[in-house]
Amino acid sequence: MLVYLIRRIAQAMLVIAVMATLVFFAVYAIGNPIDVLASPQADQIELAAISQRLGLDRPLWEQFGIFVWNALRGDLGTSFVYAEPAAKLILQRLPATFELAFTALAIAVFVGIPLGVYAGLNPDSLGGRSIMGGSILGFSLPNFWQGLMLILIFAVILGWFPAGGRGQTATVLGIESALFTLDGLKHLILPAMNLALFKMALVIRLARAGTREVALQDYVRFARAKGLSRSRIVGVHILKNILIPVVTILGLELGSMIAFAVVTETVFAYPGMGKLLIDSIGRLDRPIVVAYLMMTVVIFVVINLVVDIIYAAIDPRVRLSEVKG
Amino acid sequence: MSHPVLEVKNLSVSFGSREGALTAVNDISFHVDRGEVLGLVGESGSGKSVTGLAILGLIDAPGRIGANSSIRLDGQELVGMPEHELRRLRGRKLAMIFQDPMTTLNPVLRIDTQMIEAVTAHENVSERAARARAREALQRVGIPSPDERLLAYPHQFSGGMRQRVAIAIALLHRPALLVADEPTTALDVTIQAQIISEVQELASQTGTAMVWVTHDLSVVAGLADRVAVMYAGRIVEQGSVVDVLERPLHPYAHGLIGSVPSRNKRGSPLAQIPGMTPSLGRLPPGCAFHPRCPRATDICRGEWPEATAYPGGRTARCYHPHLENEVAA
Numbered sequence A: 001m002l003v004y005l006i007r008r009i010a011q012a013m014l015v016i017a018v019m020a021t022l023v024f025f026a027v028y029a030i031g032n033p034i035d036v037l038a039s040p041q042a043d044q045i046e047l048a049a050i051s052q053r054l055g056l057d058r059p060l061w062e063q064f065g066i067f068v069w070n071a072l073r074g075d076l077g078t079s080f081v082y083a084e085p086a087a088k089l090i091l092q093r094l095p096a097t098f099e100l101a102f103t104a105l106a107i108a109v110f111v112g113i114p115l116g117v118y119a120g121l122n123p124d125s126l127g128g129r130s131i132m133g134g135s136i137l138g139f140s141l142p143n144f145w146q147g148l149m150l151i152l153i154f155a156v157i158l159g160w161f162p163a164g165g166r167g168q169t170a171t172v173l174g175i176e177s178a179l180f181t182l183d184g185l186k187h188l189i190l191p192a193m194n195l196a197l198f199k200m201a202l203v204i205r206l207a208r209a210g211t212r213e214v215a216l217q218d219y220v221r222f223a224r225a226k227g228l229s230r231s232r233i234v235g236v237h238i239l240k241n242i243l244i245p246v247v248t249i250l251g252l253e254l255g256s257m258i259a260f261a262v263v264t265e266t267v268f269a270y271p272g273m274g275k276l277l278i279d280s281i282g283r284l285d286r287p288i289v290v291a292y293l294m295m296t297v298v299i300f301v302v303i304n305l306v307v308d309i310i311y312a313a314i315d316p317r318v319r320l321s322e323v324k325g
Numbered sequence B: 001m002s003h004p005v006l007e008v009k010n011l012s013v014s015f016g017s018r019e020g021a022l023t024a025v026n027d028i029s030f031h032v033d034r035g036e037v038l039g040l041v042g043e044s045g046s047g048k049s050v051t052g053l054a055i056l057g058l059i060d061a062p063g064r065i066g067a068n069s070s071i072r073l074d075g076q077e078l079v080g081m082p083e084h085e086l087r088r089l090r091g092r093k094l095a096m097i098f099q100d101p102m103t104t105l106n107p108v109l110r111i112d113t114q115m116i117e118a119v120t121a122h123e124n125v126s127e128r129a130a131r132a133r134a135r136e137a138l139q140r141v142g143i144p145s146p147d148e149r150l151l152a153y154p155h156q157f158s159g160g161m162r163q164r165v166a167i168a169i170a171l172l173h174r175p176a177l178l179v180a181d182e183p184t185t186a187l188d189v190t191i192q193a194q195i196i197s198e199v200q201e202l203a204s205q206t207g208t209a210m211v212w213v214t215h216d217l218s219v220v221a222g223l224a225d226r227v228a229v230m231y232a233g234r235i236v237e238q239g240s241v242v243d244v245l246e247r248p249l250h251p252y253a254h255g256l257i258g259s260v261p262s263r264n265k266r267g268s269p270l271a272q273i274p275g276m277t278p279s280l281g282r283l284p285p286g287c288a289f290h291p292r293c294p295r296a297t298d299i300c301r302g303e304w305p306e307a308t309a310y311p312g313g314r315t316a317r318c319y320h321p322h323l324e325n326e327v328a329a
């Protein structure tokens, strides 16, 4: 297991290094931030001064060298706009996005799995068909439109929840989070639902397909022949088997939920990392964009690693072969 | 006391499909007495597994049990019994083991979990007591160091060991009847023989009667008291093992056993019969065997022959049975 871990961590480092290079040069290609940052009336001398201050006058390879050197020391650059470290700006927004992503994940899992299992056990029933129909909608309607509809129905018409923003936070056990206040939760529900809908549709499909397949297996038949109750068969024998693909996919999707909470955060004016990214792209605030992408890569890599470990924990077959290998 | 352990009467099972219902098991009747072993043989698709599943009440939609069917366990009618009552019988009075030991145990649950749940499903005992029972059951089927093996996962066992675990689970509650659906087909010959003799011994200790489904006539010869031969969902001949294997009446049974000299008959697998196994959707009219039957005449193409009784408690469904085999030699 230890050898396996070390190998996986080495792989992860390599991925991060390659991504750093790609990200830097890709962002460099987007455009010259001077055009956006400097006032239109600025003359050549002023532009040159700004360029020099931001280090934009140096050759590309030198800028890259400085970026790598600083990144290795944990410095991802200073925002052109806010004149503060980019990493700090992003980290300030991180809790809001994490709250959103994890709440959405929880909704997707705790609603999606039961619905999917039900639909898998009763594929021809009205309930089963409705669930499938709903999941097709979840897949096919654009995410921002679903968000607008949620706002329209639950915030504007019914007035149950606020239409946007992040609510009050409270500090419990040293963690500051909006999950600990009623106001925070109220603000979180709609955007989390919005972010969850697509994943929930995915979980429903995975759980349904898994259940249909597993329900036909000999071991389920044998479990019935043993005289086990239906709840035991579904809740233990079937569920444990379908969790393997669901956890794998969801783990991978968690990364994309964090990274692409962008749309939801924009629709709900939710002050997370995604919104910061969109704003920074608009202002060509290169260090923030680079830092955001780098942090996203790291988050992805870490999540993949964790998923592999969880996967090994729930599937004894993987566990054994990895220990041997 | 006078009841047989299992009495099946006019059992039919059909599977609804778009083109209409396929009758996988068609009006079969048989019984199994206390401690007796009934061998159920027939080609692939003849309805053996469906019969076994029907006995346990495990036929799922779109499968349906026919209207006049009756399955009695110790005199108690199982057809139409509510699911929660059936569940109490399954695993306790009625048990089943399956063909492929690689797939009958849940791959993600430890052996102890799978055994303990089988105990506690029917008995209100502590987890400790259930574990002790599981341990003892593993020991009985010849699994060494059971304490350690209980903590293992199925993939850590060989095929033969897994089938032993399944047998241990099936016999946990000393069931009145065990349905064994080709439990040794997937195993090596030597392991087959060991397992068969172990099951035979355990079943005789617990007084368990068995319905043993197999393709292998040598297994039937060695294990069964009586045998029923299925063809296209019907039982075409049944009787004592000696009668049916040595002196078959029905041309299909005759073909199965082949023309090998009688000394070797018992040790041989089913012989190949020329022609194709008919598909259930397109059964020929009359006796479904007639396209392949060397004795077929016009009458065979009309109606299925009724089951006719012959001396020695045997029955056969045929217009032209091998009557030279009728009397005991």
Ligand SMILES: Nc1ncnc2c1ncn2[C@@H]1O[C@H](COP(=O)(O)OP(=O)(O)OP(=O)(O)O)[C@@H](O)[C@H]1O
Pocket (backbone or CB within 6 Å): B015, B024, B042, B043, B044, B045, B046, B047, B048, B049, B050, B051, B063, B280
């Ligand atoms: N769930 C089902 N749905 C539709 N048809 C089925 C189903 N289960 C079995 N059948 C049909 O019933 C017939 C009998 O199947 P069964 O499994 O009993 O055969 P078998 O005698 O056990 O064969 P084998 O020796 O291959 O195990 C087959 O034609 C099969 O296609």
Ligand code: SF4
Pocket (backbone or CB within 6 Å): B250, B251, B252, B287, B288, B289, B290, B291, B293, B294, B295, B296, B297, B300, B305, B317, B318, B319, B320, B321
């Ligand atoms: S009834 Fe006719 S066709 Fe059928 S087995 Fe007997 S002789 Fe052959």
Ligand SMILES: [Mg+2]
Pocket (backbone or CB within 6 Å): B048, B049, B050, B181
């Ligand atoms: Mg079968």
